[in-house]
Amino acid sequence: MSPRDLVSEALGGLLQRPGRSALTSLGTVLGVGTFVAVLGLTATTSAQIDSTFNALTATEVTVEDTGGSEADDVPLSFPDDAQRRVEKLHGVEHAGVYWQVRLEGRADDTVRATLTGDAGDGERGANVVAADPGLLRAVEPTLREGRLFGAWHSEHRQPVAVLGAGLASRLGITSLENAPAVHIGGRAFTVVGILEDVKRETGLLLSVIVPRTTAEDIWGTPDSGSRAKMLVSTDVGAARQIADEVPVALDPAHQDRFGAVPPPDPKALRSSVSSDLGQLFLLLACVCLVIGAVGIANTTLVAVLERTPEIGLRRALGARGIHVTGQFLTESAVLGLLGGLVGASVGTLVVVGVAVAQHWTAVVEPLTVATAPAAGMLTGLLAGVYPAWRAARIQPVEALRR
Incomplete structure (x- = not known):
């Protein structure tokens, strides 16, 4: 039989039972569609991970106050104008010094919304953070209400505060209409603002933040248990360079008092995450293809049993076992090919739909889409091997007796 005859016979057999053929190819559609969709979503999410790393992790530098050597250890190494010095560096967007004020051991270590109250009122042990105005801008905040304290408040050592949303809820402060105070x-x-969310230093959402200068006047410099830090937000690509320059800008004579922590190189982590996602989704796609192959094999085997008289008649008219085998293998391959074409289209539409819904950029490898129909055809071909072998072993006399 020529290839043309094989294809013609296969299409004739499929078109005789269009409903069954459509349901049989549905397994391949799902398998190939899942194959294309998961690989496309893997590439899309990997690209999104890259952009997230670049937007946040790769633009953040943390500077720790190490205090220098034991001989000249100082409680606060950052100069008063540390924010101004660092923000002059090219590539720096915002910078600010901050530390946690320790109230433990003091006569009153409670944060309250009212001056008077029982001993159990308020929040004992609540985080009180002394910060430069630049810190509040470096964390990229979203304000629920009010404003951030600025350079004027810091310069004049004003008793103002910004509350995180979590602590504000605990204290019962939901509005600034009546000029509440903590x-x-x-x-x-005086509470001047309430933070709804921050992109960096999420612990601030459970804290009360006061100007650094005000905190120094009231509670003094940080103790050895709560060393000051500086958060620096930079332009993309400038973080590692800024990490080298910050100690010099802060104190050229005592650079050892500052430990600048540059962002880790996200390349290895991105590769690891992408590899893990790729392996997981590829395994899922292969499982779906196996399920589709089992469905084709099962339906094809049932078709062989139902078409035993037809196979016997063909054998009686001179068809050999290889001809019957070729016919059923071709039918399975055609079913797989059609399922692969439809599945590749469905998978691509799924990737585009998810990307549009999440406001991402869809990434679909052309090679994946191009090879998907071939994968479907191969799946169908392998699924038809056993049914075709069973069909070829049917003896004409026994088949015609049925």
Whole structure:
């Protein structure tokens, strides 16, 4: 039989039972569609991971106050104008010094929304953070209400505070209409703003943040247990260079008092995440293809049993076993090819749909889409091997007796 005869016979057999053929190829459609979709979503999410790393991790530098050597250890190494010095560096967007104020051991270590109250009122042990105005801009905040304190508040050592959304809810402060105040250790601070969210230093959402200069006047410099830090937000690509320059800009004579921590190189982590996602999704796609192959094999085997009289008649008219084998293998391959074409289209539409819904950029490898129909045809071909072998072993006399 020529290839043309094989294809013609296969199409004739499929078109005789169009409903069954469509349901049989559905397994391949799902398998190939999943194959294309998961590989496309893997590439798309990997690209999104890259952009997330670039937007946040690769633009953040943390500077720690190490205090220098034991001989000249100082409680606060950052100069008063540390923010101004660092923000002059090319590539720096915002920078600010901050530390956690320790209230433990003081006469009143409670943060309250009212001055008077029972001993159990308020938040004992609540985080109180002393910060430069630049820190509040470096964390990329979203304000629920009010504003951030600025350079004027810091310069004039004003008793103002910005609350994180979590702490504000605990204290019962939901609005700034009545100019509420919080009382930290018995001292009143006017609440000027409430943070809804931050992209960096999420612990600030459970904290009350006061100007650094005000905190120094009231509680002094940080103790050895809560060393000051500086958060620096930079342009993309400038973080590692800024990490080298910050100690010199802060104190050229005592650079050892500052430990600048540059962002880790995200390339290895991105590769690891992408590899893990790729392996997981590829395994899932292969499982779907196997399920589709089992469906084709099962339906083809049932078709062989139902078409036993037809096979016997063909054998009686001179068809050999190889002809019957070729016919059923071709039918399975055609089913797989059609399922692969439809599945590749469905998978591509799924990737584009998810990307549009998430406001991402869809990434679909042309090689994946091009090889998907071939994968479907190969799946169908392999699935038809056993049914075709069973069909070829049917004896004409026994088949015609049925």
